[in-house]
Amino acid sequence: MSASKPVLLILNVLSEAHRAQLAASYEVIYAPDSQQAAQAIAQDGGRIHVVLTIGAIGLSAAQMDAMPQLRMVGALGAGYENIDLAHAQSRGIAVSNGAGTNDSCVADHAFGLVIAAVRGIVHLDKLTRQGTWRNDIPLPPNVSGKRLGILGMGTIGQKIARRAQAFDMPIGYHNRKPKDGVGYSYFASVLELAQWADVLVVATPGGAATKHLVNAQVLQALGPQGYVVNIARGSVIDTAALAQALRTGKLAGAGLDVYESEPLPPAQLLELENVVLTPHVAGWSPEAVQATVDLFLNNAQRHFSGQPLVTPV
Known part of the structure; x- marks a missing residue:
């Protein structure tokens, strides 16, 4: 040189x-x-x-x-x-x-999406601007006390868990193996974690090994009162299965910072009011x-x- x-x-x-x-x-x-x-x-x-x-x-x-x-x-x-x-x-x-x-930035954004999805904040904003008052709409559920499942207990997953603790949320997680020094409940599969959780946050690396790890079966296990948030990689969630679950009421809502169609927005989700979307900015400040x-x-x-x-x- x-x-x-x-x-x-x-x-x-x-x-x-x-x-x-x-x-x-x-x-x-x-x-x-x-x-x-x-x-x-x-x-x-x-x-x-x-x-x-x-x-x-x-x-x-x-x-x-x-x-x-x-x-x-x-x-x-x-x-x-x-x-x-x-x-x-x-x-x-x-x-x-x-x-x-950017771990703290991602964890902040992830928890923002949890609150926005569960409380329906974006949709409530739209209704308020249209003149709708609270008496005419269903009340949004609590975030506090919900069971939070974290898929991927790396540094970011651990920071998301710390934020969840302040909301009195029981915390469970799935990794390839239990994480040393982490006291949260460990689940041996994504499916078992989804069956337990009210909110599933995806914080696992992308790539072939995790492609469509969150599939129709996992979304069905979360159930009609369940929510999924993804700040990891779009490839981890099967978008078509997610759209179907949200449209048919098999899942209550979702908050996504990443999607399979990036940089194009996820066309199958754009008309759905129970989805909060941001343009892959969770780690950027x-x-x-x-x-x-x-x-x-x-x-x-x-x-x-x-x-x-x-x-x-």
């Missing part, structure tokens, strides 16, 4: 201010869509040392191979499901992620993005000076 700045390819949308922060240490090539990315790699692939991406965009083996000098890939958020890790490893390319930088950019810079600086990564994948 030359004495000049290393070349950094950015594949995700990033603010001008954060690009300027990165440009202090790197020669930045900004290519935040697939067409620009292909063009940048074709033109400058031989010069690129570092790639910054996100889990949803990832980095393929073919893209890596078009960058012979590539030494590190950083995922801005916690997710890295579309980065070809095996190929990176075979090439000796280090991979880092933004673990820990000025504070969280700043923290993850800082962490990426720290990881990259350490890597190029021969030190271990703070958050290796």
Whole structure:
């Protein structure tokens, strides 16, 4: 590598201010869509040392191979499901992620969706604007005291559980195996967790292993008074099954920050009043993005000076 700045390819949308922060240490090539990315790699692939991406965009083996000098890939958020890790490893390319930088933000948003879904806040807002008064509508149920099932008891799952404790919610969870040091009720399957829970929050990684883990059977187990919230990856919930359950009253409501059709909205759910939708922003706030950019810079600086990564994948 030359004495000049290393070349950094950015594949995700990033603010001008954060690009300027990165440009202090790197020669930045900004290519935040697939067409620009292909063009940048074709033109400058031989010069690129570092790639910054996100889990949803990832980095393929073919893209890596078009960058012979590539030494590190950083995922801005916690997710890295579309980065070809095996190929990176075979090439000796280090991979880092933004673990820990946005956990609180995601947990805040998840609990906001729990409250919004159970209390029907978005629909109530619409009715109020239309002049409807409380005497003419069914009363929304409590959030407090509901049984909260968490699918995926990682750091984010644990932070969601802490927020739920303040609402006096009994907490259960399902992981591949029980989590050391976690005192909540463990369920051996998603189905058993759904049968117990009033509200199921999905906080598990995406990818092939968890695709449609929340299917028609799981939604039916939650039941007509049940709710599902997803701040993980859209692929974990079977959207068609969810739409059917919500339309037929087999499920009371849902709050989704992620969906299978991203970045397009989930067409099957748009007309349903018992769904709250947000555009995959649970992990994004000025504070969280700043923290993850800082962490990426720290990881990259350490890597190029021969030190271990703070958050290796």
